[in-house]
Amino acid sequence: MDRVIRRLGIWPAAFALAGLALFTITIAWLGWGGIVHALEQVSAWGFTLYFVVQLVVIAGLAGAWRLLLRSGSGGRFWLLYWGRMVRDSAGEFLPFSHVGGFILGGRAIALGGVAFADAAASTLADVTIEFLAELIFIATGLGLLAFLAPHSDLLRPVGLGLAVAVLGAIGFLFVQKGGGRLFRGLAMRIAGRSAESASVRMERLQAALDQIYARPGRMLMAGALHLLCWFATGVASYVAFHALGQNISPIDALAIEALLHAILAAGFFIPGRIGVQEAAYTLLGAVFGIPPDVALSVSLLRRARDLIVAIPVLLIWQGIEARRLQPAPGDAP
Numbered sequence: 001m002d003r004v005i006r007r008l009g010i011w012p013a014a015f016a017l018a019g020l021a022l023f024t025i026t027i028a029w030l031g032w033g034g035i036v037h038a039l040e041q042v043s044a045w046g047f048t049l050y051f052v053v054q055l056v057v058i059a060g061l062a063g064a065w066r067l068l069l070r071s072g073s074g075g076r077f078w079l080l081y082w083g084r085m086v087r088d089s090a091g092e093f094l095p096f097s098h099v100g101g102f103i104l105g106g107r108a109i110a111l112g113g114v115a116f117a118d119a120a121a122s123t124l125a126d127v128t129i130e131f132l133a134e135l136i137f138i139a140t141g142l143g144l145l146a147f148l149a150p151h152s153d154l155l156r157p158v159g160l161g162l163a164v165a166v167l168g169a170i171g172f173l174f175v176q177k178g179g180g181r182l183f184r185g186l187a188m189r190i191a192g193r194s195a196e197s198a199s200v201r202m203e204r205l206q207a208a209l210d211q212i213y214a215r216p217g218r219m220l221m222a223g224a225l226h227l228l229c230w231f232a233t234g235v236a237s238y239v240a241f242h243a244l245g246q247n248i249s250p251i252d253a254l255a256i257e258a259l260l261h262a263i264l265a266a267g268f269f270i271p272g273r274i275g276v277q278e279a280a281y282t283l284l285g286a287v288f289g290i291p292p293d294v295a296l297s298v299s300l301l302r303r304a305r306d307l308i309v310a311i312p313v314l315l316i317w318q319g320i321e322a323r324r325l326q327p328a329p330g331d332a333p
Contacts, residue, residue, distance in 0.1 A: 042301065046243030051305050053236040057229050058084055064129070064225040067218045068122045070211055075114045075122075083109040086317050089310035102127055104317070111320060121208035129219060132169055133226035134261060138162055141258020148255060149287055158262050165265060233257050240298045246290055256284045277302070 062081040069075045086108040091101025106123035110116045142158050213219065234254035241248050248256075263280040278299045285295025 041245045042243045046239070047301070047305070050236060050239045050243055050301065051308065053232065053239055054305055054309070057232045057236065058088075060225055060229040060232065061130075064222040064229070065122060065126045067222040067225070068125050068129075068212050069114065070118060070208070075109055075112070075118070079109055079112040079114070082112070085309060085313045088306075089313040090317075092306055093310045093314065108317065108320075111324070115208075117204045117208040120205055121212055125209065125212045125219075126222070128169070128172060129223045130226045131172075133223055133230055134265070135162065135165055135169060136227055137230035137258050138165075138262045138265070141255050141262065144251060144255035145259060145287075148252070152287055154259065154283075154287065158259060161262060161266060230258075230261075233261075237298070240301050241290070241294075243301070244294055244297055246294050248288065248290065252288050256281075256288060259284055 058081060062077060062084045065084060066075060066077055066080045069080075083105045087101045087105025089101075090104040091098040094100060094104075102123055106119045109122075110119035114122075138158070139162060142155070142162060145152055145158070146155060231254065234250070234257040237257040237260075238248070238250050238253035241253055260277070260280050263283075264276060266276075278296055281295040281299040282292045284290075285292055
C-alpha cells in the first residue's frame with residue numbers, strides 16, 4: 001500500500017487537507033446543533049433502506065463491469081462485486097485520488113483470477129463507459145434545473161463544465177485507441193510486483209482493450225446499466241432526504257443528485273471529495289428550498305453509509321495483500 005501511495009505522489013494528500021479545511025469551515029458556518037438534530041430524526045429502518053439501495057446499485061455496477069470482460073477470462077459476478085467495492089472504498093477513503101481506487105479495484109479482480117491484461121483493459125473501459133453515462137445523467141439534471149429553477153446561477157457553470165467534460169471524454173477515448181502512457185501506467189500498477197508483471201506488454205493490453213471495443217452490443221448494455229445505476233442514486237437520495245424528514249419529490253431528489261455529481265466531478269482530485277460534497281449539498285439545498293442543516297446531514301448520512309461498507313472491505317483487502325507478501329513455505333529466507 002505504501003508503495004502505491006508513493007507512486008501517486010503527495011498532491012492527493014495536499015488536496016485532502018484543503019478539502020478537510022473546506023469541510024471544517026462548512027460545519028462551523030452551519031453549526032453542529034441543527035445538524036445533530038436533523039440526524040437524530042433518522043430511523044434505523046430509514047437508514048437500512050438507504051444502505052440496501054446502495055448495495056443494489058453496486059450490484060448493477062458489478063454487472064456492467066462483468067459485461068466488458070471477455071468470455072473465458074474469468075471474473076464471476078461476485079468477484080466483480082468485490083472489485084467494485086474495493087474500487088469505491090479505496091477511492092473514497094484512502095489518502096489518494098480516485099485513480100488509486102481504479103488501480104486497486106482492477107488489482108482485486110486480477111488477484112481473484114482475471115488475467116492482468118483483462119483486468120486493466122476492463123477497468124479502463126468500465127471507467128470510460130461509467131463516465132459517459134454520468135455525463136448523460138448530469139445533462140438530465142441540468143435540464144431539470146432549467147425547468148425547475150430557470151433563473152438559477154448554477155445553470156451557466158454546470159453547462160460549461162458539462163461541455164468541457166464531454167471534450168475530455170472524447171480525448172480519453174482517443175488516448176485508449178493508441179494505448180499511451182496512461183493505459184500502460186494503470187496496467188503496470190494493477191500488476192504490481194506479481195510474477196506476471198514483467199511479462200505484461202502493451203500489445204497484450206491493447207489487444208484486450210480492442211476486443212472489448214469490438215463488441216459494441218455489450219458496451220451499449222454496460223452503458224445502459226451504468227445509466228440505470230446513476231438514476232438509482234437519485235432513488236437513494238430520495239430515500240435519504242425522506243429519512244431525515246424532508247418531503248421532497250423524486251424529481252427534485254434526482255436533480256439534486258445529478259447536479260451534485262457535476263460539482264463532485266470538478267473536485268475529483270480531492271480524495272473522497274471531502275468538503276466539496278458537504279459544500280455542494282448545502283448549495284443545492286438552497287436552490288431547492290431545503291434547510292442547510294438538513295442538506296448537510298444528507299452528506300454526513302451518505303458518508304456514514306459508505307464508511308460502513310469501506311471499513312470491512314479495506315481491512316479484508318489489506319489482509320489479502322499482506323498474505324501475498326508472505327514468503328511461501330520452502331522459500332529461502
